[in-house]
Amino acid sequence: MKKTFKLAIVAAIAATSFTSCSDREDDRTVTPDVESNLVEEAGVKWAGLTGEDNATGVGELNGDNLPAWAEGWAVAESYAGTTVDAADIQDAKDNNRVLNGTYSESVTINAGEVWVLEGAVHFKAGTTLTIGEGAIIVDERDPDSENTEAAQQAVGYILFEQDAKIMAEGTAANPIVFTSTKQETGAWGGLILNGRAPINVGETAQAEVSGTTYGGSNVADNSGTLKYVRVEFTGNIISSEKEHNGITFNGVGNGTVVEYVQAFKGADDGFEFFGGMVEANYMISTGSGDDSFDWTYGWSGKGTNWIGVQSADAGDRGIEADNNSNNNALEPFSNPTLENITLIGRNAEGKSGVKFREGTKANVKNLYVMNFETALDVQHDVTLENVIDGDLTIDTFKAVSASTVFKFKGDE
Ligand SMILES: [Ca+2]
Numbered sequence: 001m002k003k004t005f006k007l008a009i010v011a012a013i014a015a016t017s018f019t020s021c022s023d024r025e026d027d028r029t030v031t032p033d034v035e036s037n038l039v040e041e042a043g044v045k046w047a048g049l050t051g052e053d054n055a056t057g058v059g060e061l062n063g064d065n066l067p068a069w070a071e072g073w074a075v076a077e078s079y080a081g082t083t084v085d086a087a088d089i090q091d092a093k094d095n096n097r098v099l100n101g102t103y104s105e106s107v108t109i110n111a112g113e114v115w116v117l118e119g120a121v122h123f124k125a126g127t128t129l130t131i132g133e134g135a136i137i138v139d140e141r142d143p144d145s146e147n148t149e150a151a152q153q154a155v156g157y158i159l160f161e162q163d164a165k166i167m168a169e170g171t172a173a174n175p176i177v178f179t180s181t182k183q184e185t186g187a188w189g190g191l192i193l194n195g196r197a198p199i200n201v202g203e204t205a206q207a208e209v210s211g212t213t214y215g216g217s218n219v220a221d222n223s224g225t226l227k228y229v230r231v232e233f234t235g236n237i238i239s240s241e242k243e244h245n246g247i248t249f250n251g252v253g254n255g256t257v258v259e260y261v262q263a264f265k266g267a268d269d270g271f272e273f274f275g276g277m278v279e280a281n282y283m284i285s286t287g288s289g290d291d292s293f294d295w296t297y298g299w300s301g302k303g304t305n306w307i308g309v310q311s312a313d314a315g316d317r318g319i320e321a322d323n324n325s326n327n328n329a330l331e332p333f334s335n336p337t338l339e340n341i342t343l344i345g346r347n348a349e350g351k352s353g354v355k356f357r358e359g360t361k362a363n364v365k366n367l368y369v370m371n372f373e374t375a376l377d378v379q380h381d382v383t384l385e386n387v388i389d390g391d392l393t394i395d396t397f398k399a400v401s402a403s404t405v406f407k408f409k410g411d412e
């Protein structure tokens with residue numbers, strides 16, 4: 001795997017070509033309507049963005065040699081996931097190390113313990129789930145064998161309601177792992193954190209999964225700590241509108257600590273932010289079926305040192321960045337600050353490294369995008385206005401193996 005991956009990089013670099021200016025000019029219309037003006041002006045604003053800067057992204061990422069901080073995480077597709085012994089699972093059940101139902105009191109999972117996850121788990125306000133290093137929480141359910149609506153509703157996930165906390169502090173050597181015995185994407189749900197930080201779809205909103213409330217006015221809201229945590233095989237699809245992600249951050253505040261976290265082979269997004277201010281640093285999204293990273297509804301936190309690596313056969317965008325689909329100009333705007341970002345695609349037709357859309361703002365520094373047909377894809381008038389106004393900026397950017405470095409499109 002190592003060898004193949006490195007060879008693929010070399011081939012990709014060799015095949016790199018940059019079309020941009022001439023292609024974009026061809027697309028421009030002569031009639032000076034609003035859209036063409038915006039496309040034109042945005043093009044002028046980003047004229048210097050050649051994708052040929054010396055951007056390194058997270059740096060040191062070369063094939064599957066990860067940077068020091070990420071050692072122990074796997075990006076190779078050959079990694080099968082965490083294996084849990086049947087005897088350890090039986091022992092967990094025999095000794096009541098099972099998470100199920102709704103908790104109105106705190107729970108502690110000790111270092112190194114194996115616990116079984118059974119169905120939807122909610123932690124109510126005032127409770128804390130504390131997890132020690134090296135602990136494994138494993139879902140045994142086989143969604144395919146119970147493909148009924150009731151079974152879909154009963155899919156395993158862990159949700160922290162507003163004012164509940166997760167305190168999951170693993171270590172580099174002993175991360176905390178959430179996984180499934182069925183080592184396939186979508187085998188279970190994922191983690192969901194509901195905070196009280198601002199969102200732009202009202203003072204509060206209902207979570208995609210479970211309908212619980214999130215959002216508010218507390219920027220510094222604290223949903224706990226996720227440190228050296230890996231979620232594997234998440235993303236069970238409940239319905240066409242409701243999909244679990246590896247970790248869903250619903251209006252999460254910046255009092256929350258999120259660092260050294262990996263989403264591995266989830267069926268939907270690795271990490272999805274619905275508004276909020278949470279910072280997420282040292283994040284790896286591997287083989288995510290939809291987007292490696294996804295934000296909407298006004299997320300305006302920070303993210304440093306992100307790696308998104310798609311599987312050969314799955315994955316939409318490296319980053320899918322939205323403000324709000326109903327009203328692209330809704331405030332507070334999605335407006336995160338990102339630095340040291342590496343996105344590696346799969347050379348699939350029509351895919352974009354970063355899709356800035358629906359009015360998002362962002363400031364991105366040191367961005368490395370490889371193996372996407374279009375490196376940067378900006379859509380909708382409000383998003384183009386953000387480019388023109390200097391509210392959507394890219395500083396130090398390298399595009400490798402992209403047919404198009406960036407492209408602009410107005411409203412339909
Ligand atoms: Ca999603």
Ligand SMILES: [Ca+2]
Nearest residue numbers: 269290291294
């Ligand atoms: Ca998505």
Ligand SMILES: [Ca+2]
Nearest residue numbers: 290291316320
């Ligand atoms: Ca997507």
Ligand SMILES: [Ca+2]
Nearest residue numbers: 294295296320
């Ligand atoms: Ca999205």
